[in-house]
Amino acid sequence: MKDFEKLIMKDVGMSYGDLHVLRDFNLTVDRNEFVTLLGPSGCGKSTALSCISGLLHINDGRIQVDDEILDDGGHRFVSPEKRGFGIIFQNYALFPHMTVFNNIAFSLSVSHKPKDEIKKRVEEAIRMVHLEGQELKYPSQLSGGQQQRVAIARSVVIEPRLLLLDEPLSNLDTKLRIEMRFELKQIHKRLERASIYVTHDQSEALALSDKIVIMKIGKIQQIGTPKAVYLYPANRFVADFMGYKNIWKAKISEITESEGQRQILLESNGFKLISRSIIAENIQVDTAVINAAKLGEEVLVAIRPDDISFGAAAVNTLEATVEVTEYLGTTNQVSAKFKNGTLMQARVTPSHSISMNDRVTFNIDSHKIFVIPDDKEEA
């Protein structure tokens, strides 16, 4: 099937009765792009994938590849088998009564390809996922990782113009997950086609994607490169999801800009904080979020536990009472309380010995304090 330049989802909506699982979903996927839909369970990411695959009909908006409309929420609907997309399910959905070879050959044999062509292409796919010698085994005789490879080979053997992956690594153990993650990226590169990947694991999303779509209860929260969503979360939800464990209320008291740097003075938890950021950083990010910061505005500051260190500094020095410490090997996870009762999470070098109820001074790098709008939402 012909490759596409762009897959476009425009104002897509999908609901079961009154339950809106997907709202105003807008996304463009370029050819060769690796896009990840990221979010907690129930955020609609799998539903979005099913809508793209054609296993679900949409109610509003449209899905199209280039000029070809796949689903317009009405009469125009291209059935899943005619879309030329491949899918890998979370449970792999291998046919248990067929050998590895026949599983991979399935799509070719239902479209009545000649025998020698089937053999050639299946062997090629088997080589690609390193399953040589396993052709005559049944899925139940394979390990989880091998089953995963069969599932990949089975969906890429037809050379789909788009590969859809629904949490394909979640059934594997940690070590294998990281190995397969690497291989998925290799395969994506070799196929030179677009992939859409669904996961709830932010590290998978960061490692694999060209573009990350963060979702919450059916709505897109932020779209951006891994770096953009990691460094510039658009709202509290994204910040929390991206590992900003410290999200505090703050008030802007001064904004100054000079030599491409912006400096925001804030007041939070009774401390004065300085947040510095480079204005024209060359990353894909909705800078409007940051630029919109106004004097006197109530905002949130987001800080990662790893960006907080021990000791006093010239700026951003905080004092807190230690509540709990957890030894994690390379780091010490510390929970400490400010005077006003707000909790702070820090991950510091374990060389300092601290114990409960110690009054400790911490400091934060001013480039690691991110100002995000207070959307008054519960994280």
Next chain:
Amino acid sequence: MERRKGWSAETTAFLFPAVVFLLVVFIYPFIYAIQLSLTDGMGAVTLANYIKYFTNVVEMKTILITLKISLPVTILSIVLAVSIAYFMRRGIKHEKLISFFLMLPMTLGVVLIAEGMITYFGRNGWVMMLLEQLGFVADRTSLIHNYFGVVMSLFIQTFPMGLIILIGYTSGIHPSLEMAATMLGATKAQTFWKIMLPLMMPGVLIAFALNFTSAFSVFTSAIMLGQPTSLTRVMAYAAYVHAYEYYDYNFSATICIIMIIIQLIIIGFVFALRNRLYKGASAVGKG
């Protein structure tokens, strides 16, 4: 405390009631029947009963009659059960109610079904009365007391069992397998023949074996709804006649043993077929 492998005396003792029950109710009668079939009325060992059976045209014909009734009934009930179970695999509206009516015949006895069919399909039954009133038939005839009557009643008795078994199998097939087949370009028909049916096959064969044995030993229906002396002289009826009309227990036992052998042959054939097919679980989990 040391724990030995294998069964302790205590756990073995739990088996005792079951073993006794099997011995008394199944094993002993079975051995007794074999013994009866291999002796004459005086107790002398002989093959005369079997020779008599296989040289008697009337008796040999009962095998054919019984197969002619039981095989079509079994096949019909399985084919219908497969299609209904396939249709119901993702659940349907009013599933409980529909299942209730499909299963209902199981709760009725054979005699009750036969009685019902007589009042419905008989010469003075509702169907004939209606057809006569509407002017479709001039002379009322009975739709039962023939081959059709027996087949119908056997179908009503055996179908629910096959359906229960097959619904169990189809609902156990993970929906993602069907979705995967669709995404790989298979049509609905290809998905059914290449994915769903092969995965249902173990259930199909088990249902076949159960329905066949139940249909093959037909007795009541053949008498109440057929013509037991001619058209529907099935093996079970022949065994009954020889035992209780001619008082020839030895020959009756011979018929029973032959019945068992024929059933075993057909079921053995079905299970040999099953072993040639895939017989694993219908879904693959993580490794």
